[in-house]
Ligand SMILES: [Zn+2]
């Protein structure tokens with residue numbers, strides 16, 4: 001998957017001039033678009049085909065890929081497209097009508113068509129514009145359950161899982177220890193494979209790391225007996241992850257290079273997705289913690305001091321006389337820690353109306369005379 005289109009491009013103008021084709025190709029048909037398609041539609045159509053036929057992909061088709069590329073180089077550029085509509089593809093293949101260089105107008109590097117191609121490959125293949133890109137192992141995602149309190153204060157979690165790790169016997173080289181290395185036959189020790197591709201712009205050469213030696217230029221004389229040359233083995237790993245304070249349900253931590261190992265490259269990343277279990281006592285609203293407390297009718301009327309459960313343990317809350325049901329009380333600094341300090345804990349106090357009253361209680365309430 002190492003495409004360095006924006007690098008190592010050598011146009012051989014001689015090649016362009018020599019190739020003479022008289023049969024006009026239907027670029028619209030190749031890209032599967034209508035004659036009146038917009039530039040955006042053409043670009044989209046090319047992306048789809050480029051993705052489908054890319055020779056680096058399993059099931060790719062290099063010939064079809066080149067054909068789509070050729071069509072896009074013309075139709076993707078307003079000026080060239082106009083010329084094509086007028087003269088057909090021969091105008092772009094050194095065909096009769098344009099002998100002598102006139103037909104090659106616009107085939108310069110600054111033409112927008114070329115920039116688009118770079119963009120497209122950048123987008124598709126991870127933006128490997130800087131030449132040979134290193135191999136990278138797969139990412140892993142694991143799920144971790146947290147209690148409400150763990151999410152508030154952070155914690156340390158021990159993770160145990162099986163993944164591809166660097167082979168212990170060969171240290172990841174893939175070679176039997178002590179036997180040594182030899183020059184890679186595929187790339188003759190250069191570590192690079194060069195691919196040539198003919199396009200409308202001439203021959204484009206792209207380099208990529210040699211697949212046989214993964215760019216190192218040498219291969220082991222004998223493959224490691226544990227990993228059979230892969231350099232990696234599936235092993236159970238355990239390590240400790242620090243869960244920061246104040247994480248939310250669904251948050252994901254990224255641990256760089258803790259994913260699957262790969263021979264001759266960087267390991268992938270480990271993504272730890274956090275699930276915060278519900279707590280019957282508390283709810284979260286950002287950095288605030290919400291809870292409810294029920295008080296009796298007389299406590300509400302006369303005032304009292306009650307215990308409120310918080311993530312820090314029980315805290316005393318003074319209920320002033322004449323407290324109405326639904327009143328909110330703020331316990332400062334008992335919420336979730338954040339970059340701006342700790343949030344608050346908000347208690348909603350509900351007044352319970354007595355369900356059964358004795359004769360005496362009824363009499364007392366009647367004396368209260370609070371009818372509205
Ligand atoms: Zn090994």
Ligand SMILES: [Zn+2]
Nearest residue numbers: 184187210213
């Ligand atoms: Zn090689």
